[in-house]
Amino acid sequence: MRYIKLRDLEVSRIGLGAMGMSHGYTGSGTDDAESVRTVHRALELGVTLVDTAEIYGPYTNEELLGRALKGRRDQVVLATKFGLVSHGGEGAWNPDSSPANIRTAVEGSLKRLGTDHIDLYYQHRVDPGTPIEETAGAVRELIEEGKVRAFGLSEAGPDTIRRAHAVQPVTAVQSEYSLFTRGVEERVLPVLRELNIGLVPFSPLGRGVLTGTVRSTDQFDETDFRRGNPRFTGENFRRNLALADEVRALADEAGATPGQVALAWLLSRGDDIAPIPGTKRVARVEENTAADAVTLTAGQLERLTALPPAAGATHTEAQARLLER
Ligand SMILES: NC(=O)c1ccc[n+]([C@@H]2O[C@H](COP(=O)([O-])OP(=O)(O)OC[C@H]3O[C@@H](n4cnc5c(N)ncnc54)[C@H](OP(=O)(O)O)[C@@H]3O)[C@@H](O)[C@H]2O)c1
Numbered sequence: 140m141r142y143i144k145l146r147d148l149e150v151s152r153i154g155l156g157a158m159g160m161s162h163g164y165t166g167s168g169t170d171d172a173e174s175v176r177t178v179h180r181a182l183e184l185g186v187t188l189v190d191t192a193e194i195y196g197p198y199t200n201e202e203l204l205g206r207a208l209k210g211r212r213d214q215v216v217l218a219t220k221f222g223l224v225s226h227g228g229e230g231a232w233n234p235d236s237s238p239a240n241i242r243t244a245v246e247g248s249l250k251r252l253g254t255d256h257i258d259l260y261y262q263h264r265v266d267p268g269t270p271i272e273e274t275a276g277a278v279r280e281l282i283e284e285g286k287v288r289a290f291g292l293s294e295a296g297p298d299t300i301r302r303a304h305a306v307q308p309v310t311a312v313q314s315e316y317s318l319f320t321r322g323v324e325e326r327v328l329p330v331l332r333e334l335n336i337g338l339v340p341f342s343p344l345g346r347g348v349l350t351g352t353v354r355s356t357d358q359f360d361e362t363d364f365r366r367g368n369p370r371f372t373g374e375n376f377r378r379n380l381a382l383a384d385e386v387r388a389l390a391d392e393a394g395a396t397p398g399q400v401a402l403a404w405l406l407s408r409g410d411d412i413a414p415i416p417g418t419k420r421v422a423r424v425e426e427n428t429a430a431d432a433v434t435l436t437a438g439q440l441e442r443l444t445a446l447p448p449a450a451g452a453t454h455t456e457a458q459a460r461l462l463e464r
Contacts, residue, residue, distance in 0.1 A: 141431055164347075165359045184424070221236070245286055295312060316343065351396075370452070378449075399429060
């Protein structure tokens with residue numbers, strides 16, 4: 140495994156997204172023992188960046204990681220997120236990045252994760268009700284107190300990134316980025332490079348579609364949130380499966396799996412980019428991590444870059460209101 144720096148934070152080039160172990164996708168929460176083995180296998184393979192959030196579950200994903208990392212805490216750069224649980228009464232899925240809410244959130248996350256510090260603490264979504272300077276100031280205090288090592292934002296736009304960075308330097312922005320979702324390239328990535336901020340692409344496998352293993356939404360549990368996602372419905376889904384077929388054809392040529400090709404393409408976009416593919420299975424973490432060693436030719440990379448992005452919005456309308464793009 141190779142390692143890169145997100146600003147001054149060293150991480151494995153390929154991380155591990157833990158969300159699906161407890162939340163959102165088919166089979167979440169059904170086999171915690173395999174999820175724990177997946178975390179351990181990732182660490183053995185040199186993965187250091189492990190990603191969770193307070194809202195995943197809520198809480199159960201952090202609890203799972205707390206158990207998985209017992210005795211191994213020092214091997215990981217542990218990233219979690221605040222700001223989608225309002226502890227003042229409104230509860231989960233209510234944006235609240237007020238300083239008081241962050242203070243409450245951090246104590247809960249530290250406890251569940253079984254640690255005295257969070258390596259990378261992201262605001263999960265920009266909170267329209269709290270000036271970003273106040274949020275950044277609250278995280279700055281947590282850094283001064285040693286509870287947090289570095290500050291991150293998620294799905295923040297250029298203006299928010301600049302304003303936050305002026306108060307507390309931002310180490311990484313986590314946003315959706317993949318062969319399917321290129322939005323960050325135009326406005327966000329140039330600002331990150333100007334300010335020396337790393338990019339952590341989430342859903343780098345197109346929520347599973349780019350691996351070629353998702354062929355029908357009949358494969359999904361009733362509660363799988365992809366069922367309501369515009370990219371997984373009707374004509375959009377049909378077009379996205381055709382795109383995944385193109386990735387598969389190129390992968391066959393390259394002697395890699397489609398998921399590995401999707402990850403290798405992301406890695407080729409820069410040394411300041413560390414994707415966090417999500418899986419709850421040992422065999423898949425082995426496959427995904429091995430993408431670090433996949434080399435694509437310049438011609439193959441060009442063909443991938445020339446593919447159109449996926450059809451359909453990345454989020455439902457309600458979810459999209461919190462994205463700054
Ligand atoms: N900041 C944010 O707002 C935000 C939003 C979404 C996600 N995230 C983070 O980003 C991480 C990754 O994103 P994601 O989980 O949404 O999407 P993803 O990594 O694009 O895809 C995950 C899906 O692909 C499947 N999968 C993974 N590896 C596979 C392989 N080699 N072959 C076949 N299928 C494979 C997984 O199923 P199995 O688990 O069954 O293997 C899961 O259903 C999350 O875990 C989370 O930490 C952050």
